[in-house]
Amino acid sequence: MIRGNAIAIELKGDGRQAVFLELAAAIVTEIERGRLKPGDPLPGTRGLARSLGLNRNTVDAAYHELLMQGWLVAEPSRGTFVAHDLPELSAAAGRGRRAVPVETRATTPRPTINFCDGSPDPRLLPSADLARAFRRALAAPAFLAAGSYGDVRGSPALRQALAGYLGDERGLVISADEVLVTRGSQMALFLAASAALEPGQTIAVEVPGYPLAWAAFRAAGARIVGIPVDGGGLDIGRLSELALSEPGLKAVYATPHHQYPTTVTLGAGRRLKLMEIARRHGLTVIEDDYDHEYRFDGRPVLPLAARADQELRVVYVGSLSKLLAPGIRVGYAVASGALLQRMADRREAIDRQGDQPLEQALAALIEDGTMRRHARKARRIYAERRACLAGLLTEALGDKVSFTVPAGGLALWLRLEQGLSAESWAGKAAALGLSVMPGIRFALDPANPPEAFRVGFGSLNATELKHAVELLASACP
């Protein structure tokens, strides 16, 4: 037992759980035992870290987790305190076993837990920094300049910042002139298809894949043909056959970094072949790198776009929404010359321009390093959540589902054991308040859906993940 300023913290440190989660659980135990009472101050993170021999970041992360769970409250310039409105402490919780906090507000109606898709957690957003940057942007001369509609390609400051960021982080040697700021990646996908294809021409897409991308391509008038995805990603042989047999094929849509929905990374051999096919047949590659930052194992793989040249046309699509929060809608496309100009022209017709103050604020957060710090912090937390979910699933459902822990991204792809129907399982889960997406949601042909789930761990903390897995297990047919 190690003493913090005023509380007794017991850490097993056996490596079975992340240290910050263990610390968080220990603090909850102190609260449950009544040794920390509502309104009591917590020790400062620096002091507690020193006395426990931990990195201060670990203590920060534990406090943050408990703030998000509502056990603690932070009061600006005063410190961190035990919350006043704590849920009634159940006798079952926290005693005798490792105290991972559990949901105990049984009286309030239980909201639907969203176990879907791989969204980021808006609670991690550096919202004070963003709000400050937004306020500053509203006072900036560029915004106040009389009667100014902005550049249809997006705020020059944000395009500049993105060009630098993508160069530093992803090996894209580009100038601001090759960047188009869009509304999330969704608009970038629509504009890319509008610019790369004439109505009636064909785009090849991954199956299972991303239905909203298909909707964007259809809205642009494109015809869609599916290429199967296997354990190594896009089936390149089938793409090659299609390129030979289908003269209208002009583009291919791919998610090589973390295939959506199956999470697999396209290997080096298939990447080279994909680029070779695109060159040979003059296909535009629409590369959707929607959550590049979230790479936990090894280094991120460089985008195909880093190899683009005169003979290889790539529209590279990314998003700050996945980095920040789904409700903050800023994405971007990178492409060269005429292709980007066509996208910009089309964008003006459907949306004139973006929100200047928001784009300006995000540019400031990239330039001052806030965005990189946030990405580092989020990556650490999401890696913990990935491990947490993988552990929970193996324990609770190891005989019902199988999965490969992905090298990156915010979701797992759970393949169901023979005889289980993802759709009926998802229906039962929904009745219990758990929203989970069965394979049919990612199928081009609904008659033949993969029996699988895509479950997201990004937006759920340890407590919520535990609860989600419990519900999923309860719903198992």
Next chain:
Amino acid sequence: MIRGNAIAIELKGDGRQAVFLELAAAIVTEIERGRLKPGDPLPGTRGLARSLGLNRNTVDAAYHELLMQGWLVAEPSRGTFVAHDLPELSAAAGRGRRAVPVETRATTPRPTINFCDGSPDPRLLPSADLARAFRRALAAPAFLAAGSYGDVRGSPALRQALAGYLGDERGLVISADEVLVTRGSQMALFLAASAALEPGQTIAVEVPGYPLAWAAFRAAGARIVGIPVDGGGLDIGRLSELALSEPGLKAVYATPHHQYPTTVTLGAGRRLKLMEIARRHGLTVIEDDYDHEYRFDGRPVLPLAARADQELRVVYVGSLSKLLAPGIRVGYAVASGALLQRMADRREAIDRQGDQPLEQALAALIEDGTMRRHARKARRIYAERRACLAGLLTEALGDKVSFTVPAGGLALWLRLEQGLSAESWAGKAAALGLSVMPGIRFALDPANPPEAFRVGFGSLNATELKHAVELLASACP
């Protein structure tokens, strides 16, 4: 002479100029005469208003004008002061004549003055309120809710607030379910055409008219046919002929409140006929009421949409961008049932959803009355600017241009006297740093452009308007 706290203010009060402008000019005179020195405090607005027998709002408006012009600076919680970095005071300014401040920073490169289009002035934005509302929105449970993508139709709070606002202010008896929040009116126009027309069908538009609307309709696959506009607005007889001769005609786009670009309000008789034609031929009316709030004379005219029913399909399009700033991109469409649903489906494919925190913040500003207060204040200032520009133009260019002072909107339509070319005049103005839009920019057929300018007064204060008119006069061929 009436004494304020510490300064002598002389107001003629002869009604030839708005009182707030006269007060502003008097303060500038005090600064130019050296009786108010850089860094000197100004009296509080309440005390000065009392001692001058003025409404406090008038003093506020005068201070605001001078803050915007850079004569004064405001320091939060300290007060208002004479600016330290004043332009060198020219001997010509302010002595012997009514001191309307003039641009005297001759050493800094003169930026292009944008005399175009009728944009609002972002300097009037209640930016502290907006920034605060944005900060709160980032902390709101709806935003922080785990993994939430929002409603494709926009934030429920904003749709609710808009439904109430449009009911109170414009006689639209609607529910939130009939509101779709979009990116400015541009996206609403694109979605409306996508939902109302099949590709290849025809939409009738006003000529001269709004080219970005035409771009939106073309992007939706529509064919465009122009209907002339005369001094009473859209030529209804020509629309009726087209409806009879063109079976593909399925929609009509109109700006009945303040026709773009000619500013005329469509009269009651033509409104009734327009609605009758739409009913008889099953045309969807896309009614663009882009700056409804800016009605200076008489009451605003109720939108056509207030008369929509089962037999009259209207997509009503509005914008908060015109109310706030061009760079804040929130518009909306009002339509019923299936039509709105088709627009929402299409919107998801090109843009998924809006920015939640921004939409939430704007909803709060509508609900707490900030938006209405801002509209009132802006309307007062823009009415002053309209009168100011009309006076300046009559004085400087009365023999070269003619115009009707419009009942509303943020622009004047200047018809040039015989023999003058708007395009060559605009070219000469551009060389002097004045951006002005000649009639050809609003023509469907560039071979036959109206010899006219659309000049905006919303984004320019009295000083800037004076400068703009001087430049326009200097450029006159």
